[in-house]
Amino acid sequence: MSGYGTTAADDPPLQTAVWRLRSRGCWVDAAALLEPHAKHDAEAALHRAALLIERCLYTEQGWTDAEDALRTAEALARDDEARGAAACERGQLGYASTLLGVRDRADEARAALGRAAALLAPGAPGRPLLDFRRGLIAQNLAHSAQSARAAFRRAHAGATAHGQTLLLSCTWRHLASLALREGELAEARHGFAESLRIREELGYLVGTAPALASLAETEPEPEATRLRAEAARLYRLLDGVPTWLASQLSPPAAAV
Template identity: 60%
Template sequence: MSEHGTALGGTAEAVWRLRSRGCWQEAAELLRPSAAHSPTAALSRAELLIEQCLFTAEHWEPAEDALRLAEARVNGTAQRAAASCARGFLAYVASVLGPRDRLDEAQAALGRTSAMLPPAAPGRPLLDFRRGLVAENLLHDPGAAWIAYRRAHDGAAEHGDQLLRSYTWQHLASLALTAGDRERAQEGFRASLRLREELGFTVGVAPALAALADVSTPGEAARLRAEAARLVQALGGVPVWLARRLRALPTPGASSDGRIEDQIPDGIS
């Protein structure tokens, strides 16, 4: 999710095109030569491979290796904070989708990041968002999650980070739906979908469609979920957790309350 130099120089557009279609390994390969000597490239490459873990629930070792390389390359407070933030996010993703609980590691790394970043730092919105993820999905504290997401949402707007804002819209909407505010949830899910379509973040469109379906009329919900399923199939089955949810849909005529349930927290991306 990080946009701190998702790529460098002339490779930026190529990396974005690959990333947006779920081709994280190919995008990471474009950054490999620069990552050997550039801390910024190393951090960007690590974030790409961590995002791959988020959407595929595998490929943990390449992400760990890339992050260790980035941690060894960084210099200066801002870069150390970015590496620590990435470490906390990888621990979070591994806790939710991976083989073991790494909550303590996630909290410690994000806490270190917070200590390094002043309130107005460019990296603060991403940190706030990731702290919201931990609060929502690991600590099960929706109040703390809402505060963190709200700070991230406002900060992303100030820094012009529209991709991060698509995530904050999604998670604020999910909390609104849990609280019973269907109208606010619809507003947030629609905004998230609109931003992802405008940005061309294709791999993130299917989760946004599925989320919007949860607050739509039955006919519209069926259309949105069918569109999400087509996108997931076209992208090779990612996000894997959404593919599982969509396969768990009841057959036509079966009773359903309109929501798809799974073991994976709603709105993870």
């Protein structure tokens, strides 16, 4: 569905509208479009919760709204796939809270992702996202590059197989960040460039500034300065979202 990061011409109008709002960082407006359906439809409830959790990660605001939406999604889940997807979002909320220093919920995040792994079949569409989020915890909370790389590679392969294009941009980005830390400049440049290309093609504006800033880390001058200037322009256009990017427009930038 377009709300999850595709732009197929035959997408339902609601999903297209949700994606357009999400891609511009208008998560509250996007969630409002889903709210009437989220009261009784498990998929809509989960989608709404995911939007509000993403808002937390990008803006450091809206934690109570995200928690309430997630509880609704959890209550509506009726099968293992829905329960696993809800547990994956529970893990993401705990990860975001811990990463941004709001409250340490690392144990909750790991437990939730463990539940998701038990509920989602190996070939389930939700499995690549689960692998990616396990990689985030390994990379940014456990600081285990080896575990993170293995999880991101599984997520990358799964996203490719399932046609999950936006997730693919994220796996490219994080594999590139690991390569950069190990001094593999050419590999890092390629990964960041692929991530940026996908985000620009999808029109994922809110994720484009971080992608530009990351690519700038691998480019010589004057290209690096040009990329950072473009990232700063988009950052101002989106009223300072993502919040964590401000301090990283000159230093390295790779958090989402």
